[in-house]
Amino acid sequence: MTFSGSYAPDDVTLLLQVVDMAPTPVAEKEQLIQSGKLHYSELIAPEAAPTDPYMAIYQAALAENVPLMAQSVVALAKGIAEQIAGEITLVSLARAGLPVGVLLKRALTQLGRNCHHYGISIIRDRGLDHVAMRHILANHASESVVFIDGWTGKGAIAGELADAAPACGIAAPRMATLGDIGGFAWMAPSDTDWLIPSGILGGVVSGLVSRTVLTDRIKESGGYHGCTTLPHLADHDISRAFVDTITAQFDWTTPACDPLDDATRTQRRAKVTQTISTLSDRHSISNLNRIKPSLAEATRAVLRRRPHMVYVASDTAPDTAPLMHLIRERDLPYKVAPEMIPGYRAVTIIQKTS
Incomplete structure (x- = not known):
């Protein structure tokens, strides 16, 4: 079973299985992770609704950065379109990559390209979800695949992708991001640490899904990596509003960005x-x-x-x-x-x- 979280079904197909997992208090979670008793992917922290003052600051940040984010998405979409002939398969890394992937799918569709968009899990030290990748590559050519994330920090996920993708059928994975400070992406329109609005919120801007998880029970199921849904945050969800706001500001005069040399x-x-x-x-x-x-x-x-x-x-x-x-x-x-x-x-x- 696939789903799209709180996004429109046309925007993304999430190759994740919804699991029931109680959140672990932050202090206990930290101790379990750092002691080595559990991997971070086996735990979920509580996720509370953003406060009204924080949302006011977010809205100000959004208003300030909408033009830059819209231009960045168009630059990426044009760059991807120039590099890939035929259909384009976007594979967003949940969950930070999801809003960016939705926007890129919309932009590429507006450019007249045949584009598919999936959201899958990648977990540090555990790799890509090979079950999800098997599904994707059964339906799309490997050369059509571009992985999408929001940004690169110190390159941990980019390194994980480079290590894990070959075993999943992608010999030389291409990752596109909005910001790439450290030179870890295949393509990115910026190398500055700018305020990507979706980066400062959690599930309420990422389809009401949690960070992905991978417990022993999930491994034994043989299915996709897991996530929890966040219905308690439904009244605060801005996932669709966010992508609609950016989409409305697409600037088609923005030039394409090139792959990094x-x-x-x-x-x-x-x-x-x-x-x-x-x-x-x-x-x-x-x-x-x-x-x-x-x-x-x-x-x-x-x-x-x-x-x-x-x-x-x-x-x-x-x-x-x-x-x-x-x-x-x-x-x-x-x-x-x-x-x-x-x-x-x-x-x-x-x-x-x-």
């Missing part, structure tokens, strides 16, 4: 590697999963993890306003230190529990 990729990766190394040395971090770089990742970490420190490039700039609201609301430690996080506007360091 090796020199650009090397230059970007060197900058990111240095930033991560500096932070890991400063905080004596051996597990780099505790470092969550980029505005989107830093914000999401504050929402569902236990932060030790948040670094921001500015505590007064509009693009850090949503994150600073959460920091002040939760009385979290932070430092304004742009020199510590070159290339990024924010980085969250997860608290060590063991």
Whole structure:
């Protein structure tokens, strides 16, 4: 059984199985993950409705960034259309990739291209959902596939995709994102850490589905990776409104973006590697999963993890306003230190529990 979450069925087909999983309190979840007792994919944190003040900040961020996001989607769609002949199969990585994939599917359809869009799971250290990929490749040519994510932070998911995709039938996976600070994507219109509006919300902008999960029970079922649905957030859901708002602002004068060349990729990766190394040395971090770089990742970490420190490039700039609201609301430690996080506007360091 497939479904589309709270998106329109024409926008996406989610190759996920809905499971019943009780949320684990954040402190307990953190201890279980860091102790190695459970993998993060075996747990779900509670997801509360965004507060009215936070949504007001989100709406301001959306109004400010709608033109850039619409232009970025069109640039990506045109670039993908130039690189792929025939049908195009978008495979969004749930859940951050879902809003972007929906928008790209709409843009490519408006360009007159035959485009299909699926949402599937990829899990760090566990790989791509091979059952979902088997379904996709039974119906579409491997050369038509482009993986979609919202952004790249320090390249963890891009690395996972590169490692896992060949076993699923994609020898050289192509990943397109809106932002690619570290040179990890195949194609991206920007290398700056800009405020992607959908990146600072969770399920209410991603079809009312949770982060994907993979428990022993799910593995034994032989089906797709799992997710939970979020009916308690239905009154706050803006998934369709968000993509409708961006779609209405598509600017078809925007030029196509090109795939990244090796020199650009090397230059970007060197900058990111240095930033991560500096932070890991400063905080004596051996597990780099505790470092969550980029505005989107830093914000999401504050929402569902236990932060030790948040670094921001500015505590007064509009693009850090949503994150600073959460920091002040939760009385979290932070430092304004742009020199510590070159290339990024924010980085969250997860608290060590063991």
